[in-house]
Every structure is written in structure tokens, then in C-alpha cells.
Amino acid sequence: MKTLLTLSVNGRPREDAVAGNALLIDYLRDTLGLTGTKQGCDGGECGACTVLVDGEPRLACCTLAHSVAERSIETIEGLSHEGNLSRLQRAFHEHLGSQCGFCTPGMVMAAEALLRRNPQPSRDEIREALAGNLCRCTGYVKIIESVEAAACGSEVPA
Amino acid sequence: MAALSEFRVLRPASAVDAVRLRGEHPASRFIAGGTDLVPNLRRGLVSTDIVIDLGNVGEMREVQRSGDTLRLGAGVTLATLAADPTVRASLPALAQAALCVAGPTHRTAATLGGNLCLETRCQYFNQSESWRQGNNYCMKLAGDTCRVAPKSSRCYAAFSGDVAPALLALGAEVELLGPQGIRRLPLAELYVDDGMRWLALGADELLFAVTVPLVAGRVSGYEKLRMRGAIDFPLAGVAAALTRDGEAIGELRIACTGVSSRPEFVGGLDALAGQPLDAAAFATIERQIKRTIQPMETTTVSVPYRRRATPVLAKRLVGRLWDEAKRR
């Protein structure tokens, strides 16, 4: 049975009829067409589905859509502005933090939450913040370097 | 991935309403952070027609100190718990255990109550529907034989929460809210040694809060054995709380997780009070732990290894706490 869900997604207020058993990831991908958020496992194991809920990283595959009623959701699609990648997204691009790209939206959102809370994280703090995000391609070194590059203010070319 | 079964979500604004709804809908389930329940729903391990979301119950998210007691609402997230200044300063075992749970993106949602009520785990149970079907299921769900102990009439699925042993070592009590109001009991009495019915929680009861005594001079800590440094349930976990009188043990309390169907408080350590922490004391610790725990083939890691490793974790931890207590 569908009931009305009111929340904000990437800064826009929304009101949609959503089934009780819909997961946040299903709502984002299937109802809103925001397919940047990825489903990498059958529940809670990989971090590919990480989005921000009121600025905190959350796994969209372990969250019922109705549990985030009245909250503010941010997905990877919300980071770029007028077609320009955010500083963090550009850093992933320039420092080869993304290979096949499947884990990248989750990595970027978890790193985004970290940098908002702690703009100058140490290498260990970055590793700790990304500990719930798995990558099968990069070996993590390039991912950590990408976050460091975005944090330390070194100019990331557009 | 099969779609989730059909259910409705109710979002009560108070704990009393949550309990009332639970009583009205016997097949309902509470959901807090959802990091245990949702993966289990997705794998068809639990089914329900109504999910009662505790996320709107503000009174369950409070942390209050009154005198020598810290009261933690069951809805406090593990991220909040691990960062709380009183918890970090006075109850380090609790802070360390909370920080060991899953990964950081789980802990922003995962709650204390959900961690204490965590479903027991087994390598034959926490699998997809097709995997379990291919193995003819098991007694915990849809089958009639236990794969771990085929002659057994009970299920040995392991309680694998990290926070419960810390709270047992620290002497916590729980507040359960039911239709008749609140009842308090020692945390140990919340648990039953049975992989299929591991909670002594009434069908219409809610875990409302946890109270932990703040004991001056007590040091504490948590050690966990796992395959990876994050996102891994404990193969074994040990919490200890210790006070020291000069060169003698004041009080030593130890509890374990991951090595039976309930978190286990290790009895028989009272005799160590007044004794030095010497080889004989370590031998007593090892013996009492081996008497208490019952690791079974619920994980892919071997039983003899977990049996031997658990007292090792405990002895390392107690040794560390002993030195810490001296510096105080």
C-alpha cells in the first residue's frame, strides 16, 4: 500500500506516493530516476548505496524510504553544480580514484560527509571514514589520495 | 534480488504508542536503525506485515547523567555513543565496543537497542533464500535439522553484538517498557541461551533504556577478533572492567560475545579479588572463560581456534587494563 512521503532530495522538496516496503535506494533509483546511487550487494555489506541524510552518511539499501520522512537527502547527483563537478568529484577524476566507477558514488558521498565535518582529515581519518565502502578495482590507495587532494586545497584542475 | 514482502510502516511519536501498536499487531516488528532488520528482511530471514519505526521517538534518544548513573536511551546511535564525552571518559569499554560495530556508515543509523536485540547469526542462516533452499534450510527457519549440530534439538546461532559484553562487564541494567509500565532487570537477564529465542523480551515489550553505573577508579576495555578491520561481526569479543588496589586486583568483571547464543558474563572471578595479577590469576581467567563459552560451527572460522583465541583476547585485555589502572 502506498502512502505519501514528504522529504527533500538534493535541496528540492518532494511529495510522492511510496509503498511501505520501499527502501530508500528503490525510491531514489526507481521513483526519482536518480540511478547514481548504486546497489552493490544484497544488504549492508558494500557501501555503494551511501547517501547523506541530514548531512550524515547512511546506507540507502538498509533504510526504509518512510523512515527518512521530513529529512533532507543528498545523493551523488546533488554534488555537481550547473554541470560542473564538485571539488571532491574532480579530485576522484584527476587522481584516478575511480576505475569501473561502481563504488565511486558511495565513496564520494562518504568522503563528502567526512570533509564537511573535518575539512583537513589525516590519512587515518580518511581510511576510517571510508571503512564501510568496498572497492574491487582501485586497491584504495588512489581513493585515499583523491580525498587527500580535495582536502589539502591543492588546486584540482577543472 | 527479490522484492521485500509487503508491509506497512507505522511511525509512533512516543514509546507508549509504540508499545500499544506492538500489542495491537502481534506480527509486527520494531525497526530502529534498520541495519540488522532490513538485510534480514531482504534475505527472507524475518517476515512481518507491519514495521513499527522507532525513529520518531525522541525520548529514546536521550543520554542523561544523574549522580553515579548514566542512562542511555535505546534509540541513541552507536556513532553518538562512541563520541559521548562521559562514555569515552568513564566507560571506555562501551565506547570501544560501539566503535567496533560494522562500519562508520552503519553506525550513524545503528542504535544501542538494535545492537542489544540483534538477531543471532549462523553461517547456515545468514544466507540468501536460494542458498538456504539448496541446503534444505535448517531448524532456525523452514527446516527441521540443525546443520551445526544435527542431533541437537536446539539452535546454536551465535549472539554477535559487540556492545552487550561491554555493558555486562560494566554492570548495566535495562528498562523494558510494556503495557503495564517499566520493569528493570540486569542486562544478563535479557538473554536466553537459545539461538531461536535469545531474548527474554515480552511480545509487547520494548527495550526503552540502559542504565550504567559510573564507578570511580574502574578501567575497562573491549577486544574483538574479526577477519577484517571493519564491517565484520565478532568471531569472538571480550570486554573487561577492572579496579586495582595497589598490587592486588580490586574487582575483575569479564564478558564475552560471539561464542554462544547469548552474551556471556564470566562467573567465578570473584576469588581473584585481593590477589595479584600473576600466572595463577591468568590461569583462572582462562579456565573460567573456557567453562563459560561454547563456540559452535556458526562461522567459517574453526571452533578450536575461536575457543583458544577467546581467553587470549581476555588475557591481553586484562594485562593492558592492569597497567592502565596503575597509571591512574
Ligand SMILES: Cc1cc2nc3c(=O)[nH]c(=O)nc-3n(C[C@H](O)[C@H](O)[C@H](O)COP(=O)(O)OP(=O)(O)OC[C@H]3O[C@@H](n4cnc5c(N)ncnc54)[C@H](O)[C@@H]3O)c2cc1C
Ligand atoms: C555488513 C554488516 C556488518 C555488521 N557488523 C556488525 C558488527 O561488527 N557488530 C555488531 O554488533 N553488529 C554488526 N552489524 C549489525 C547491526 O548493524 C548492528 O548490530 C546495529 O547496532 C543494529 O542496530 P539497528 O538500530 O540498526 O537495529 P535494527 O535493524 O533496527 O533492529 C535490530 C533488531 O532489534 C529489534 N529492535 C530494535 N530496537 C529495539 C528496541 N528498542 N526494543 C526492542 N527491539 C528492538 C528489531 O526489531 C530487530 O529485530 C552489522 C550489520 C551489517 C549489515
Ligand code: SF4
Ligand atoms: S545453529 Fe543450527 S539451527 Fe541454528 S541457524 Fe545454525 S544451522 Fe540453523
Ligand code: FES
Ligand atoms: S548496496 Fe551494498 S551496502 Fe548498500
Ligand code: FES
Ligand atoms: S572503482 Fe570499481 S569498484 Fe571501485
